[in-house]
Amino acid sequence: MSDRPSPDDGLSATELAAKYGLAVSGARPGLAEYVRHMWGRRHFILAFSQAKLTAQYSQAKLGQLWQVATPLLNALVYFLIFGLILNADRGMSREVYIPFLVTGVFVFTFTQSSVMAGVRAIAGNLGLVRALHFPRASLPISFALQQLQQLLFSMIVLFVVAVGFGSYPRLSWLLILPVLVLQFLFNTGLALIMARMGSKTPDLAQLMPFVMRTWMYASGVMFSIPVMLADHPKWIADILQWNPAAIYMDLMRFALIDGYGSENLPPHVWAVAGGWAALVALGGFVYFWKAEERYGRG
């Protein structure tokens, strides 16, 4: 049938495509157009994250109750080991230390699970990537959003713990919102970066738990960095305190806990928190977009 006589005979494929306005299939759109596509898929991104969240516990007898029970048990385990056995609460009263620990665990888990979900976002959803057309960044962003919703459940536990240890709701609790927004942006950027790397090297899924655990112990989740490192050179504590995980944890503690004042925060803490968020979110998005047309190859 292709040998039917036509005025188009003798044109090369590229010329023919240009004549009828055909575009290369699967080509990467420009950055602005890509963002527009993403915006068009915002309902899908939200629905996908909620679906993942619901599906997680749908086979359990207690069902969605686990959304709250899991973080609660998590906090309990850490309290048992670091609070009761190891006495890591140096320099803090019990009323401060327990909400301090629980906040640290929840805030760090938020970043940790976003990274882990990011690594598998493309590599673990190849079926979806190979079957349907959508901007691929939808997947890591959707997974980060799922973790944010998970954290909101954990916040319920956190509020109860805070009130239980004498930190009552006050004006500074409003600061929780900007901290969450900044940390979410940071996590999303990180998930995008990990998604691209994980799609090329799926082995990262095996490696990342160790990296994340190292990061957790270095970020002062269960101890105060300045107190713990008091007899070491000051620059070590400085570096650890300026790392994004520690920054977001400390800001959240400052907002939430009564006895945890601004003397525990490094200088320019809000600027650093905003800087990390902007840098990683924008950088991660561009980095992910650069390989858009290559996702889905085995």
Add this chain to the structure above:
Amino acid sequence: MAESHIPTVIADELHIVYRVNGAKTGKGSATAALSRIVKRGEERGVRKVHAVKGVSFIAYRGEAIGLIGSNGSGKSTLLRAIAGLLPAERGKVFTDGQPSLLGVNAALMNDLTGERNVILGGLAMGMSREQIRERYQSIVDFSGINEKGDFITLPMRTYSSGMAARLRFSIAAAKDHDVLMIDEALATGDRSFQKRSEARIRELRKEAGTVFLVSHNNKSIRDTCDRVLWLERGELRMDGATDEVLKEYEKFTGK
């Protein structure tokens, strides 16, 4: 046939290569894997599967094109490349608008109710919430899921495989497409559902510019297609009118 001179899909010397990690087993595979990660560039220890080798064709508006060939001959891979879902190794595919593969399997989640899956699947295909609300009832009716009680509010993992397949097809077929590609979708469901889906595919064909159909069922190819591409080992073996190509193909397969 005058309007059929407007091309909608042009494939130009298209090559598709899959890369499979760790398929080369045996001694030294761990070191090979390590050097693969450390050394970027020419990958060692990665098996390449050359699935489509230099296929060229032009599809015109209003055509229904069947793709035939034995298992593993590259038919599904070719469809995915046309849809822009698999990157080309060499060569190019030009298309008019966004071709879509008929299928939402991968977007659906077994732990969610049929109801939520209809919405999720629709959103995954790029429909808006309003479009889904409008078509929701017709999707459910078409699937026939509710004929035996209120199954749509149960999780999909409780469905029989036939019911799940029917729901998947109903969701996928709810959207209108410019260039539509169907991968053996006709074989799902019981007899009455097959009739209904064949009718729906004819409808989609009328609305779509061009239809591609992959099937091992020569009868459904004969019923729906007027042109057939025959792929064998990733190469285009024959391209022509349905009867001509099917006659050769049946001779080849010894039917």
